[in-house]
Amino acid sequence: MRKTFLSIMAVMLLLAAALLGCSQRPSGATDAPADGKAASGGSQPAAAGGDKTKLTVYSTMTDSSNQDVMKQIAADFTKENPNLQIEFQFPGSEYENILKVKMAANDLPDVFDTHGWAIIRYGKYLADLKDEPWAAQQTDTIKPVVTDKDGKVHALVMSEAKDGISYNADILQKHNIEVPKTFEELVAAAEKIKTESKGETSPFFMSGIDNSMIGGFLDLHATAFFISPKQNDAQSLIDGKFDWNKWTPLAQTLLDLQSKGYINKDVLTAKRSDMPQRFAQGKVAFVTGSPSFADEVHKINPNVKIGIMPLPSVVPGDEPTFTGGERYTMAAWKDGKHLAEAKKLIAFFAKPENMSKIANATKLPSGLKNIESKHEFSEFYAKYSNIRVFPYFDRVYLPNGMWDVMCKTGTALLGGNITPAQFSEKMKQEFERLRNK
Structure with missing residues (x-):
């Protein structure tokens, strides 16, 4: 009788744990939708044909209009890659604290914003992106900021701070x-x-x-x-x-x-x-x-x-x-389970048309050369293009x-x-x- 009771309790506990796991979701998470229309920006649930690979992306962007541009680009990416799901996190003022905890646990997002610390703080956690097609197009002012003495490229700089x-x-x-x-x-x-x-x-x-x-x-x-x-x-x-x-x-x-x-x-x-x-x-x-x-x-x-x-x-x-230096970036966790997919996502964001969208939204120069942008401050960045930039x-x-x-x-x-x-x-x-x- 006691054995039967214990067996029943064990099954109930397992069911409760499974239900709890299904209900949990990180606060602030948003997914990139396949059609780009969902308000949350989320990919559709995995189709019956198979599971999707989820990529987590952390960003320091706080302005909702900038976040929307990121989600829309990700939605375009998922149209071309329907087996991939993009989950965004925009933690705001808690970003640094959250990333410090994740570094200590060696459990970082697949892709994340290095917000000025690509080499000094995050360097040992990041994959080398020097062989990516866009790496040769880095601006002269941003290249030394995210490239170390050995030539390792730590991040795609979407927006360059000036x-x-x-x-x-x-x-x-x-x-x-x-x-x-x-x-x-x-x-x-x-x-x-x-x-x-x-x-x-x-x-x-x-x-x-x-x-x-x-x-x-x-x-x-x-x-x-x-x-x-x-x-x-x-x-x-x-x-x-x-x-x-x-x-x-x-x-x-x-x-x-x-x-x-x-x-x-x-x-x-x-x-x-x-x-x-x-x-x-x-x-x-x-x-x-x-x-x-x-x-x-x-x-x-x-x-x-x-x-x-x-x-x-x-x-x-x-x-x-x-x-x-860096304002908004995308870097890949070198120990991530989906590193190849993470690099693919970053390469998609590095496309000239997408970098232009980000430049116009953030009203900042792009970290890549020959990116067209037109906003109220474009004339000033052009006027002062030869001014020295210090980190x-x-x-x-x-x-x-x-x-x-x-x-x-x-x-x-x-x-x-x-x-x-x-x-x-x-x-x-x-x-x-x-x-x-």
Whole structure:
């Protein structure tokens, strides 16, 4: 009797486990539909004729319109490859944390976005893509970013970041200001805008709530201070011998912008989401970084002209630069069970017509040569095509974890809680701690 009871219980437990397994599905997952029409973007369930191979794709894209373009391209892929199913994940702000857990478990997606860390962070997990047909078409600026010293190509760069300063072209025209080429000219422009607008227009917008805007200012300008000049500190940073007292002038520069009234007065309480409204109303002139907010501005005021400019030089004799590298990429997990299929998917996305779609959606240059795109910023990228592009300062010269230190300590500086010299000391302490971790 006891034996019969135990047998029945065992069968019930097995059935319960099977049902639970069938019901589970990762949150945020979307599949690429065979016809491209389903709202979720999902492939149809496996036909009775046989099972489909599922490829998981993780991306850092947060804008829904960009995600839709990715899903549509994947849907076109599944039309040609009906035995393959594409499952997308767009984890948003949790992307890095999720990928770190997956790296620790050596259980990565078939295809994933390396978001600026193709070589340094993800390199040992990635398949070499140098023999793919598209690899020879990488742009001169992106090739060294994802290609290591041995020639291994780590990822397809769908969108190449070129961050400098986004600006309200109408405001510059109104105040008869030429696009600044040096930081001195930028400060002079800020003074002119502040004075002539009687304080109605804030030259710069930053957010202490989303302190990545403050960290971004420091990160981009750190390149102009320490990396792009002929006499630079690149090697001393790599060797861990950088004199962190040199950080003080950069911190002081940020503080001076605030003390002179060039940054929005509510910097500590303002949210990033406040910026498009103010920009559309002519209350903001400069925003450090890319014009990814353009669509939000044009929803409010479609007539606003937005421009992009390289980062002005700081050291005499230096030239303006862009900070950039990978923005959106596709890389293949080298130990994935479906590596051949993953490479096939990446190759499909690398087709010129698909790269054009992505370039137009993201409003960024493509990572491959001769990709046609036409959007409101195309003329600027063409105009500045010969400007030097340096990788993000923190990705090359700072240990993992320093980005957060820059953002929080920069906000503390504007909050009056520390001095520029104390900021430098904090950077030194955290650099040494995290570098030796």
